């Protein structure tokens with residue numbers, strides 16, 4: 001009989017929120033499978049975490065926007081008799097540009113990573129969580145999930161998918177022992193801004209971004225409690241509440257102004 005060791009799979013673990021989650025979860029004694037595109041960075045992180053926290057950590061580099069790479073990641077996990085007890089779908093990116101002139105290749109990559117990879121990995125690892133009657137899934141959305149996002153339209157729409165999918169799945173799994181947490185950060189200082197071309201230092205000062213450590217701690221706590229929706233920061237929670245009473249056309253105008 002095969003013996004399986006339980007692990008947490010974190011996507012996008014080479015930087016930002018994913019990296020901080022890896023450090024935090026290692027410090028709590030979780031074994032980790034770390035994935036992202038940066039092979040060397042991931043290998044170094046895994047080595048450090050093993051050394052500092054006496055856990056098992058495996059780095060599997062993969063561009064998760066590609067189906068073949070996701071299959072390779074899954075096959076490697078299966079080949080090593082690893083059981084995924086916690087899945088953190090964190091990898092994602094945005095792009096600040098008018099849709100009309102945006103790169104379709106980039107839009108496709110964003111959809112493939114933010115939506116398809118998250119859906120694929122959840123579908124793959126959920127059945128074993130369900131049969132063992134325990135498991136945690138955390139999907140990283142954004143407060144962008146709650147509003148239309150002119151000039152970042154595909155990104156905001158992708159996060160609306162993550163929110164809707166997570167809330168629906170949490171309901172399907174009610175009472176099963178498997179929980180689904182949708183983490184919604186507001187602005188966070190990370191590699192995100194540079195990749196999204198969203199690098200205005202004045203605006204970043206006004207937005208008062210949270211740190212990746214704050215997000216990792218809040219996300220981890222919320223996930224372990226089995227919270228369905230975890231919006232980080234009091235002001236963000238108030239804003240999301242107010243959005244219920246605001247016409248979406250007005251919200252779209254305001255978001256467009258912010259992005260301009």
Ligand SMILES: NC(=O)c1ccc[n+]([C@@H]2O[C@H](COP(=O)([O-])OP(=O)(O)OC[C@H]3O[C@@H](n4cnc5c(N)ncnc54)[C@H](OP(=O)(O)O)[C@@H]3O)[C@@H](O)[C@H]2O)c1
Nearest residue numbers: 012014015016017036037038064092142187188190191192
């Ligand atoms: N920062 C914010 O203001 C903010 C706000 C709300 C929500 N979020 C969400 O939070 C999540 C984490 O973002 P972050 O702020 O930590 O950004 P980040 O610092 O840019 O980190 C993104 C991570 O995803 C990985 N990644 C990117 N493309 C990938 C691909 N094709 N395949 C596999 N891994 C890939 C990156 O590693 P490699 O480059 O090595 O692949 C990196 O580890 C994202 O889903 C983002 O949408 C961020």
